[in-house]
Amino acid sequence: MERTLRNILVAAACLLVLGGLGVFAAVRQASRPVGQIAVNIADEFDNYFISERGVTALLTKGGGEPVLGTRPEGPRLRELEARLRAHPFVREAQVYRDLAGNLHADVRQNRPIARITHPDTRFDTYVDAEGHTLPLSPLFTARVATVARPGGTSLPSAFFQDSTGRRYLEFLRYVDEHPFWKAQVAEVFIEPGGKLSFTQQVGDQRIEFGLPENISEKFAKLMVFYRQIPSVLGWDTYHRVNVEYQNQIICE
Numbered sequence: 001m002e003r004t005l006r007n008i009l010v011a012a013a014c015l016l017v018l019g020g021l022g023v024f025a026a027v028r029q030a031s032r033p034v035g036q037i038a039v040n041i042a043d044e045f046d047n048y049f050i051s052e053r054g055v056t057a058l059l060t061k062g063g064g065e066p067v068l069g070t071r072p073e074g075p076r077l078r079e080l081e082a083r084l085r086a087h088p089f090v091r092e093a094q095v096y097r098d099l100a101g102n103l104h105a106d107v108r109q110n111r112p113i114a115r116i117t118h119p120d121t122r123f124d125t126y127v128d129a130e131g132h133t134l135p136l137s138p139l140f141t142a143r144v145a146t147v148a149r150p151g152g153t154s155l156p157s158a159f160f161q162d163s164t165g166r167r168y169l170e171f172l173r174y175v176d177e178h179p180f181w182k183a184q185v186a187e188v189f190i191e192p193g194g195k196l197s198f199t200q201q202v203g204d205q206r207i208e209f210g211l212p213e214n215i216s217e218k219f220a221k222l223m224v225f226y227r228q229i230p231s232v233l234g235w236d237t238y239h240r241v242n243v244e245y246q247n248q249i250i251c252e
Contacts, residue, residue: 033068033070034072034102035101037059037068037103038103039105042106045109045111047142049139050090058087077096092108113129113172114146114172115145127169127172131166133157145187145188147188170212172188184201207243208242209244210245224249225249239252
């Protein structure tokens with residue numbers, strides 16, 4: 001019993017010492033001025049819409065609010081995080097200091113899944129998987145399908161946000177999530193009646209998809225066409241392929 005009590009007291013003393021050291025380290029860290037800014041940008045999708053220099057510029061408001069030599073603490077760090085997250089191509093951001101007092105900014109980028117075209121390409125925008133529009137970037141151009149109405153008419157900026165537009169967003173998500181279709185679908189057109197059609201990277205056929213429903217089944221039918229027709233008759237035999245109707249593939 002006495003040995004158990006002694007062990008408990010020793011363990012408690014160790015915890016108090018470790019806790020004191022932690023508090024001391026935190027206080028010492030907070031008292032140190034920032035000597036360096038370390039930026040880490042995750043690019044798991046090979047997107048480069050924001051650079052390390054751009055992140056540093058956001059942190060310092062273009063140099064107007066220097067960070068080096070300052071001692072940012074909790075509220076200030078959260079403010080810097082919020083500043084980064086306000087950038088359209090920043091999906092997540094974390095700003096913190098290490099034991100040496102240096103400032104770290106870890107950033108995950110937002111990712112477009114399609115490009116909404118406009119008659120004036122200066123007004124083109126991207127759309128992400130949540131249906132939010134993103135501006136074009138001078139740093140990087142994403143290789144994604146384009147979306148427009150026939151004749152080049154552009155879609156409203158909030159098109160993918162309502163219940164109707166979400167159905168078309170599901171189509172774009174499906175294309176983006178399947179590597180074969182992501183590489184194959186080139187230009188997507190939303191017809192006046194709401195039906196979809198698209199051109200391809202390989203093959204001259206225009207694919208008539210119909211309304212954005214039964215998406216996986218329609219792409220499965222299109223895959224049947226790819227596997228059976230071009231290998232026998234050639235890619236240029238048909239110029240129109242319709243997968244709109246159930247259990248049918250119409251080729252002309």
